[in-house]
Amino acid sequence: MPTNRRFLLVRRPVGLPVDADFSLVSEPTPELKEGQFLLRNHYASLDPAMRGWMDDKPSYMPPIKLGDPVRASTLGVVAESRNPDFPVGSWASGANGIEEYSLCQSGAGRRVDPDAMPSVTNYLSVLSGVGLTAYFGLLDKGRPSVGETVLVSGAAGAVGSLVGQIAKIKGCRTIGIAGGPEKCERLLKDYGYDAAVDYRGKSPSELAAAIQEAAPEGVDIQFENVGGEILDAGLLALKPNARVVLCGMISQYNSEPAPISNLWELIVNGARIEGLILTQYIHRFGEAMPDLTAWLQSGQLRIDEHIEEGIENTLSAFLKLFNGGNKGKLLLKLA
Numbered sequence: 001m002p003t004n005r006r007f008l009l010v011r012r013p014v015g016l017p018v019d020a021d022f023s024l025v026s027e028p029t030p031e032l033k034e035g036q037f038l039l040r041n042h043y044a045s046l047d048p049a050m051r052g053w054m055d056d057k058p059s060y061m062p063p064i065k066l067g068d069p070v071r072a073s074t075l076g077v078v079a080e081s082r083n084p085d086f087p088v089g090s091w092a093s094g095a096n097g098i099e100e101y102s103l104c105q106s107g108a109g110r111r112v113d114p115d116a117m118p119s120v121t122n123y124l125s126v127l128s129g130v131g132l133t134a135y136f137g138l139l140d141k142g143r144p145s146v147g148e149t150v151l152v153s154g155a156a157g158a159v160g161s162l163v164g165q166i167a168k169i170k171g172c173r174t175i176g177i178a179g180g181p182e183k184c185e186r187l188l189k190d191y192g193y194d195a196a197v198d199y200r201g202k203s204p205s206e207l208a209a210a211i212q213e214a215a216p217e218g219v220d221i222q223f224e225n226v227g228g229e230i231l232d233a234g235l236l237a238l239k240p241n242a243r244v245v246l247c248g249m250i251s252q253y254n255s256e257p258a259p260i261s262n263l264w265e266l267i268v269n270g271a272r273i274e275g276l277i278l279t280q281y282i283h284r285f286g287e288a289m290p291d292l293t294a295w296l297q298s299g300q301l302r303i304d305e306h307i308e309e310g311i312e313n314t315l316s317a318f319l320k321l322f323n324g325g326n327k328g329k330l331l332l333k334l335a
C-alpha cells in the first residue's frame, strides 16, 4: 500500500498564511470500497479562492475543516479502482485536496483525454475553473459587443489573460492592469491587449489618470479581479450603461476589506456592478467547453502555466498568488 503525503490545514491563518497553519503528514492510502478509485495526483491547481476556504466564515463552499487536506482541484492517473468508469491508468480530475493520492467516490471526478489537448495540464487551466470563469464572467455577465472597451485587472494572471483574449475574439478593445513592466509587456505581446497599465508605484489618482489615458472614451466593461484601489480607480472611467463584473478581490483576501469611494459613478452612468460565482454556472459548463477547446486547439487562446514542484513547497508556491510571483496559471506538480 503506497504512502500518501498530505498537506493539512491545522490552524486558521490570520493575514497571509504561514508554515504553522499547515502540517505535511504521511499516511497509508485507504482500502477502496465498491465504486471508489484512488487517484495518483500529478498536478494540483493553486487558486486564490483556497485562501477564503481556510477561514471559518460562511461562503459559497464550507470552510476546510481543521485536520483536512487543503481543498484543491487535482489531475492525475487512476492507481487503483473499484469503479469501472475510472479504470487503472486512466487520467481524471476532480475536487480533491493537496495530497499525493486522493480517494475518489463514485460519481466524483471526470475522465480526461491527455492526448486531446496541447498539454494535459490544460485540464486545470483553460478547461477548468479559470477558463470557465473568464468565459461566463465576460460573456454572460459582461455581455460584450464589438467595438466596446474592456478593462481587466489582474490581467496577466490566469483568469485575466483569458478574459483579455476572449474579449479580443469578440471584437473588443482591451486594456489590462498588471504589476510591473515585465507583466505589462506580456499583456501587449502575449495576450494581445491594446494597452497596458502598471499599477505598481502609482497613487490612486495617478492610477485613475493612467486608466483614463488608456481609455479616453471610457470603459464599457470593467472585469475586476483585484478590488480595493484598483476597482475604485477603474470606476472613474466608466461609460454610460457600463457593466462591472466583480470576479475577485485578491488584494483583500489577507486583510480587512478596504472601503470603496467611487460607487457614485455607477449611479451617474446607469452602470451595473454584479458579482460572479462560477458555481452558479455548473449546469452551463457544457456550453463553454466547445468554444474553449476550439480556441485552445486552434491557438487563438494562449495559456501560460506556472508550474511549481513538490508538495513540500505548497505554501511558498501558493503565496506567489499574493505577491505577483506567478506568471500564468499556478499549478503544483505532485508526481
Ligand SMILES: NC(=O)c1ccc[n+]([C@@H]2O[C@H](COP(=O)([O-])OP(=O)(O)OC[C@H]3O[C@@H](n4cnc5c(N)ncnc54)[C@H](OP(=O)(O)O)[C@@H]3O)[C@@H](O)[C@H]2O)c1
Pocket: 047, 048, 049, 129, 130, 133, 154, 155, 156, 157, 158, 159, 160, 177, 178, 179, 180, 183, 225, 226, 246, 247, 248, 249, 250, 251, 252, 276, 277, 278, 279, 320, 321, 322, 323, 324, 325, 326, 328, 329, 330
Ligand atoms: N468568482 C469566481 O467564481 C472566481 C473563479 C476563479 C477565480 N476568481 C478570482 O479571479 C482572480 C484571479 O484569479 P487567478 O486564479 O487568475 O489568479 P492569478 O491572476 O493568476 O494570480 C493572482 C494575481 O493577482 C495579482 N495580485 C495579487 N495581490 C494583489 C494586490 N494586492 N494588488 C494587485 N494585484 C494583486 C498578482 O498579479 P500582479 O503581479 O499583476 O500584481 C497575482 O499574480 C482572483 O481574485 C480570484 O479569486 C474568481
